[in-house]
Amino acid sequence: SQQGEEDPQALSIQEGENATMNCSYKxxxxxxxxxxxxxxxxxxxxxxxxxxxxxxxxxxxxxxLDTSKKSSSLLITASRAADTASYFCATDTGGGNKLxxxxxxxxxxxx
Amino acid sequence: xxxxxxxPRHEVTEMGQEVTLRCKPISGHNSLFWYRxxxxxxxxxxxxxxxxxxxxxxxxxxxxxxxxxxxxSFSTLKIQPSEPRDSAVYFCASSSWGAExxxxxxxxxxxxx
Numbered sequence: 001s002q003q004g005e006e007d008p009q010a011l012s013i014q015e016g017e018n019a020t021m022n023c024s025y026k027x028x029x030x031x032x033x034x035x036x037x038x039x040x041x042x043x044x045x046x047x048x049x050x051x052x053x054x055x056x057x058x059x060x061x062x063x064x065l066d067t068s069k070k071s072s073s074l075l076i077t078a079s080r081a082a083d084t085a086s087y088f089c090a091t092d093t094g095g096g097n098k099l100x101x102x103x104x105x106x107x108x109x110x111x
Numbered sequence: 112x113x114x115x116x117x118x119p120r121h122e123v124t125e126m127g128q129e130v131t132l133r134c135k136p137i138s139g140h141n142s143l144f145w146y147r148x149x150x151x152x153x154x155x156x157x158x159x160x161x162x163x164x165x166x167x168x169x170x171x172x173x174x175x176x177x178x179x180x181x182x183x184s185f186s187t188l189k190i191q192p193s194e195p196r197d198s199a200v201y202f203c204a205s206s207s208w209g210a211e212x213x214x215x216x217x218x219x220x221x222x223x224x
């Protein structure tokens with residue numbers, strides 16, 4: 001079953017705008033990760049945030065984690081057309097590297 | 112590094128036929144994962160191996176599916192007999208034991224007619 005539910009399912013923005021995606025999960029986690037999937041390709045790891053962290057940055061990416069609400073958000077600042085992809089959250093609940101993926105958000109960045 | 116390699120990239124077969132998907136993990140990685148992605152069910156973990164040993168196969172849908180990892184550089188996922196509902200994209204991913212991130216292959220797009 002899906003551990004993570006993502007919101008929104010689809011998001012369309014203009015280049016230069018910020019994009020925010022949210023992920024909710026059900027059980028306690030060791031860490032939460034975000035992956036990107038371009039159309040027809042495999043998933044690519046973007047960023048990882050541990051359960052004892054509240055915020056993390058990597059380039060134009062900002063991830064927050066609220067373990068009390070069992071939720072995370074991914075912010076992409078100053079979006080580019082190349083950011084068009086599906087974004088998935090994945091939770092590690094400590095079962096030996098095993099990840100459970102969310103339903104994904106389809107982001108479209110228009111010129 | 113070549114990354115995770117999967118073959119074939121596309122497979123079209125008829126119902127009842129045997130299908131074998133192949134994966135070569137990144138050299139030095141000792142955890143390997145098989146996923147299935149469909150529009151209806153999203154990305155599902157089917158099975159994963161650590162040091163060539165299957166650890167969790169609870170996601171394997173039924174006995175028609177089997178997976179092996181005879182050595183550290185090769186794994187197969189077999190479907191016998193295949194059914195139209197098996198149509199999906201199958202991904203292989205690998206990671207180092209203890210490392211938390213996974214590296215995905217390009218996937219095999221399977222269509223069962």
